[in-house]
Amino acid sequence: MTTPAQRTLAVLNAELFLCALTTESPESLDVPRILMQAGKLLAHFPRQGDLALTANALPSVWGEPLELGPAVAESSE
Structure with missing residues (x-):
């Protein structure tokens, strides 16, 4: 953990x-x-879940990405 x-x-x-x-x-x-x-x-x-939690708690620091970068999109296929 x-x-x-x-x-x-x-x-x-x-x-x-x-x-x-x-x-x-x-x-x-x-x-x-x-x-x-x-x-x-x-x-x-x-991980994405960690970022989503902190984006909800600290929207002035983190936000939802508009789109994932090409390296991320390619590795998830």
């Missing part, structure tokens, strides 16, 4: 991870390491 602190840390670490990826050159990317780190982040990352 994911705790609120683990969920918050996952979001913060995801931001750091994505920012770090944007500074890497394509040639230097270590795909196996990236996949491993992404899996670790997803272990405690908020």
